[in-house]
Amino acid sequence: MAYTRPIAVILLAGIVVTAHFSLGKQAENNGTFSIADVFTYTTRTLPNTSISIRLPETGIAAIDNYLAFMVSFFWATLDPRNVRAHLQGHPLLGTLSSIWLLMLIETHRGGRGAGFVAATYFLEVMGELLGIGLFTGIWCIVHLLSTSNPYTTKSTSHGKTSLTALGYSILLGHIIPTLGMIHFQPHGQGLQSQQLWTILRLFHPVFVFGSYILLKTIIPAERSDSPGPRKFYIFSILLSAFFHVSSLGVLLSQYWTPHWLKDEITQALNIWDFFVPYPYWLDAVPRQVPFELGVATFLQWDNLCSATAIVVWAASLYLESGKGDGKPGTFVQAVGVGVLAGPGAAAAFLMLERDGSLERDAFVQGKKRQ
Secondary structure, eight states: OTTHHHHHHHHHHHHHHHHIIIIIIHHHHTTSOOHHHHTSOOOOBOTTSOOBOOOOOOSOHHHHHHHHHHHHHHHHHHOTTSHHHHHHHHHHHHHHHHHHHHHHHHHTSTTOOHHHHHHHHHHHHHHHHHOHHHHHHHHHHHHHHHSOOOOSGGGGOOOHHHHHHHHHHHIIIIIHHHHHHHHSBTTOOGGGBHHHHHHHHHTHHHHHHHHHHHHTTTSOTTOTTOOOHHHHHHHHHHHHHHHHHHHHHHHHHHHHSGGGSOHHHHHHOOHHHHHSOOOTTSTTSOSSOOHHHHHHHHHHHHHHHHHHHHHHHHHHHHHTSSOOTTHHHHHHHHHHHHHHHOHHHHHHHHHHHHHHHHHHHHHHHHHHHO
16 A cells, blocks of 8 residues: 555644644643743642642753643642542553553564654653654654555564563653652652652653663573564553553542442533533633643643654555455454553554464465575
C-alpha cells in the first residue's frame, strides 16, 4: 500500500492541529490557564490545601514559576478529592507509558540514526512539558517520514544488549519516578517529597536515555535471557490495560456497588463526561471553571489526541506489512483489545501483529529462494 504513509501523515497532521487547539485554546477559553500564564504563576501553595510548594530554586523566575505551576497541575489530578481529575489521569498515565514503550522500541531498532534517536527523546520531554497529545502526533509524523517500510526480518531485529539495557533503563528512568510521584505525600521531605518526584518524572526521557547509555556498556552482549521486542509489546499492553481496567472498574462501581459510594462521588462518576470530549468551543459551556475541571478537561483531550495518534500510526505500519490477507480480522481484534485494555494496548497489539506479518513474509520469501 504505497499511499498508507502519506494518508497517515495527513491524518496525524489533523490530530496535531486538533491537539493544539484542544490543549491550548480550551484552557484559555475556559479561563483555567494560558501558556503565558504558566511562566508568571506566583502561587506557592497547592490548590485547595495549605501545603507550600517546596522545590529547588533555579534563580530564573520563569522556570521556577513554570515548575510551581506543573506541581499544582499534577496535584489537581493526584488529589483524590478531585474525583474527575483524579480518575481522568489514570487512563492517560497508562496510555502515556504504553506509548513511550512503543516509541522506544521503534527508536532503538537497528539502523536508526542518531538524529531520530535525539528527536524521540526531545519530543517526549516536550510532550511532558507542553502536552503529550500534541507531541505524540508530531513524533509519529517524524517517524513515518524518516523511516522506510521494513520488509525484512533484519529491519525488525534488535541487539540483545540494547534491548536488555533498554528494559532496565525504562525501569530506572520511567517507572521509578512515576511510582515516586504516586506513592509519596505532597508534604514529604527530600526524596520522600511527591512534589520533587513530580518534577523529576517530567524529565523521565532524560533519565531513560542516560541509563540506557550507561547500561548498554556494562550488560554483556551474550546474555541469553535478553527480552525480545515481543515482550516489550506485551508489557506495553499490560501497562495500558492496568490503568484502563482500574478506571473502568471505578466508573462502573456506581452500578455494581452503589451503596459503597457517597452521593457526591456517584455524581462525579459520569461515564458520559469521562469518555466524551469536553465541548469547550460551545457558547453554552462556561468560560470560567474551577481549576480542577480545567485540569480534567486538559487530561481528557491529552489522552484522546495521543491515543488517536498512536493508533493511526500503528495501523499504518501494520497495513504496509505484507499482503492484506486477514488484516480486517486483525483490526476487529485490535478494536476489542482497545475496548478491554485501552488504546495504547490496541496500538501495541497492531505492532505485535506487524512484526509477526513481516517475519512470516520473510520466511516465505526465504523458502522460495531455496
